[in-house]
Amino acid sequence: MIKIFRKIRQNALTEGKTGKYLKYALGEIILVMIGILLALQVNNWNIERTEDVRETKYQANIVLDLKKDLLRLDFLIEFRKNRLRGDQRLIQQINGTATNSLTELTKNVVNTLMEENFSPNNTTFLELSNSGNLNLISNDSIKLLLLELEELYKKNTLNIAHETFDYREYISKPASKHLDIDQLFPVFIKTKTVEEQNITLDSFNGLLDSREYKNGLVIMSFMSSSHISAYENIKAKSETIIEIIQLKQ
Template structure:
């Protein structure tokens, strides 16, 4: 600045007005260029900060999606095992061989378990509520995430439909049967039951009537085919989830 000031004084002192004006214009241009460079550097820094912030959200979404996929694998396996037992029980009902397969009907009681898939949507919801969500608008990842969360809604509705029906049937059964006998038959060892005043035949008859009731059969029959639908939806969600993970890896790698 001292050098520029000295040049200005010399030009003014020598009455070189035209040169001074050209010099002044040149100085203004330099200042403007300096400002533009500073703004560009600031923009680059801000873009870098925004990209890093978005990356943090994407890493969290990837982690949650992988967690979901592990849950899907576990719940799919569990429902498949129950569905297989319920299908055999349904066949036994149609063949009128229930009395020969009481153990099978005992195992089919797992159809009354009201467990369901619990996704972790924290990372996605955090991104949606942030200022960085717009950075993935109209991208393949945006479409995949929308598809993923649409499938979550469908799965939740399907599970709720089954669980509500099952709970309603179970509530009715609890008013019609002495569940202490049913639970004892199902969970207490035969040796222990022999020491009780209640005879084995009473336990057998109570359990036979319980599993032969319409509400019980309704639940295992519904599970026999609706679980297949659930498993198919879990599989579709898992496939989309893997695509989400792959797309996030691409974006992170490109950054």
């Protein structure tokens, strides 16, 4: 089309028809501009389509990460609740409440030695954030929730670090000093009875008389309550993000 306009323009110039020449020159310019605009529009459309595909892929991976986290969180919330009940029961027994079951006492004591913490599957979010591609997430609600979730992860990491120190100082050290853990563990996993393991109330006297251990139980009770609340908050935000993404798809 441009070649036709150019030929007509050249003929008009040769014939001395300046007005006709200018008209076709203008037409040629307009056609060039239209071609450029169409090329830019096609390029923008291709970029948007590529970004939409990338956003969909990232969001699908975020959902997979969060669903894995939900399974882990359900386990940890239940673990922490059981741990909290056991710790509080031990505190009551240290304070003078009668011990009616050596099996229960054994399991509660061994349970205080168990460490279970939450480590999020946030590799997709970190990839988005570290690569500067977080703006690929076009939904502002999802983006805000992901940022809030990342802050909760950071707080969780700090809580774990604090709890780990207290656990080692106030739970692990007294237990290692006053207990024969190898004697107690078969009862915990239900392969032996307290009678078969020759466990008596005296087996726990040194531990339950330890001020460090009691203080540790108090601290761990507080930490378990804090973790339960944090995990439930993380779970709620994760479920909301999954719901928004799946509604959008």
